[in-house]
Amino acid sequence: MPTLAWTPFIDPIDANSVWYLLLIPIAIGISLAFKAVRVGDMKKYPKHVAMMTAQIITGIVVLAIASFIVIDTLIPLLTPMPAP
Amino acid sequence: MASGPTLHPAAALAAAVLPGAGYLVLGHPARALGAFAGIMVLFAGGLFIGGIDAVDSKEDKIWFYGQALVGPIAFGVDYAHQNVFKAIDPDTNTLRTGYPNETQARDDTGRRVWRELTDEEIAQGMGPPNTKGVGRMNEIGQLSCTLAGMMNLIVFLDALFPAAWSRPRSKGDA
Numbered sequence: 001m002p003t004l005a006w007t008p009f010i011d012p013i014d015a016n017s018v019w020y021l022l023l024i025p026i027a028i029g030i031s032l033a034f035k036a037v038r039v040g041d042m043k044k045y046p047k048h049v050a051m052m053t054a055q056i057i058t059g060i061v062v063l064a065i066a067s068f069i070v071i072d073t074l075i076p077l078l079t080p081m082p083a084p
Numbered sequence: 085m086a087s088g089p090t091l092h093p094a095a096a097l098a099a100a101v102l103p104g105a106g107y108l109v110l111g112h113p114a115r116a117l118g119a120f121a122g123i124m125v126l127f128a129g130g131l132f133i134g135g136i137d138a139v140d141s142k143e144d145k146i147w148f149y150g151q152a153l154v155g156p157i158a159f160g161v162d163y164a165h166q167n168v169f170k171a172i173d174p175d176t177n178t179l180r181t182g183y184p185n186e187t188q189a190r191d192d193t194g195r196r197v198w199r200e201l202t203d204e205e206i207a208q209g210m211g212p213p214n215t216k217g218v219g220r221m222n223e224i225g226q227l228s229c230t231l232a233g234m235m236n237l238i239v240f241l242d243a244l245f246p247a248a249w250s251r252p253r254s255k256g257d258a
Contacts (some may be wrong), residue, residue: 009128010214012135013199014223017218025129026228029224033122033235036104037242049118 026054087166098242100155103236106243122153126232127154134225137181137217153240171196182212214215219226229248 006013021026031052039045092110099106104120107113130138139161141148147172151158170179171188173196185209189199191230201210217225 005209007214009131010136012137012215012225013133013219014221015133016220019224022133022224022228025125026224026231029122029125029228030231030235031122032125032231033119033239036107036115036122037238042112042118045118055208057178071131 023057023060027053027060030056034078090246092242093244094248095246096240099236099243103157103232103239104155106240110243110246114184123154123232123239126191126228126235127157129226129229130230130232131161131224131230134222136161136169136214137222138225138229140165142179145206150172150230150233151226153237154229155236158229158233162233169197169212170222172197181214181216184211184215186212188213214228 028049031049033050035052037047039048092106095106095109098109099206102120104118105118105124107116107119110231139151139158141152141162146160148158150163166179172178172191172195173180173192180198185201185206186198187201187205188196191197198212
């Protein structure tokens with residue numbers, strides 16, 4: 001009997017409040033697959049995967065901060081909006 | 085005389101069937117395991133985040149073009165989604181995911197159709213076999229599964245041209 005209870009891999013998770021943390025498993029997955037292609041010596045594989053994961057996460061965080069500064073600070077300075 | 089990259093059809097065939105299997109054919113089990121793990125983290129992770137609704141060749145066709153690059157696994161998940169979890173709307177005669185107050189039933193011709201639940205059945209906790217993914221969870225789940233397909237395309241091409249693989253990669257070996 002199908003029920004409304006949450007079933008892993010069948011129903012979506014409820015992580016809307018922490019959606020940005022889902023970047024971490026995606027970054028790990030991309031790094032695992034890409035470094036399996038790129039690394040010549042597989043003994044260096046774990047280190048390279050960890051480095052690439054950190055680089056992706058850092059890059060996205062920096063882009064998020066930059067976007068926030070542009071939208072929240074620079075654009076209001078360049079095009080001041082009239083007070084409501 | 086310089087020669088071009090050599091094709092390895094057996095490795096390509098294995099890579100098309102199972103992510104990373106092309107490297108197994110080429111004799112690189114550690115590389116095969118790494119590629120398989122990466123693609124499965126992305127694909128299974130996408131299913132975990134967005135549910136089975138993250139893979140849908142009918143309602144999210146463009147996303148599925150990317151997801152299909154994962155291979156038979158993606159087609160199997162989509163087949164199950166279309167043929168087990170979806171049913172026909174008796175009013176519009178179209179295949180869709182069930183609403184929270186519906187369950188699957190068979191009509192006179194044996195087709196799977198959605199039937200509205202009674203208050204007693206709802207009180208018992210009955211519902212459709214899966215919940216439709218919406219919003220960010222659906223977007224991130226679809227994105228993760230599609231990224232799995234794109235990474236598998238890279239892995240597939242790398243197994244298809246093993247001569248390119250045997251060359252030094254870049255400074256620092258990565």
